[in-house]
Amino acid sequence: MSEPKLMTPQHPLWRQFCERLGGPEGCAFHEDASEKIRWKCRGGNDHGAAFEILNTMPGVDVRGTLKWMRENGAGCDCEILFNLDCDSGTGSWSERGAR
Numbered sequence: 001m002s003e004p005k006l007m008t009p010q011h012p013l014w015r016q017f018c019e020r021l022g023g024p025e026g027c028a029f030h031e032d033a034s035e036k037i038r039w040k041c042r043g044g045n046d047h048g049a050a051f052e053i054l055n056t057m058p059g060v061d062v063r064g065t066l067k068w069m070r071e072n073g074a075g076c077d078c079e080i081l082f083n084l085d086c087d088s089g090t091g092s093w094s095e096r097g098a099r
């Protein structure tokens with residue numbers, strides 16, 4: 001038995017969470033025809049994609065995690081990638097776009 005945990009940069013699945021959030025089931029980062037980076041996000045206070053991804057991951061305190069994200073500068077899905085520690089080692093989302 002383990003307690004549900006917050007999904008933070010200390011969590012072992014954090015990188016996987018970031019990859020999925022930036023991928024097609026989340027913000028879907030990609031370059032358009034003029035090589036501008038585009039992504040999907042409903043903005044505002046919407047953590048819909050993060051919520052759905054977190055719900056598929058075992059042992060995660062989803063509500064607590066979304067609260068923690070808001071308190072740490074991520075008001076919406078894409079701000080999780082921009083403002084939390086999703087970039088280390090792989091370059092920033094806005095630079096690399098989606099694969």
Ligand SMILES: [Zn+2]
Nearest residue numbers: 041076078079
């Ligand atoms: Zn956003």
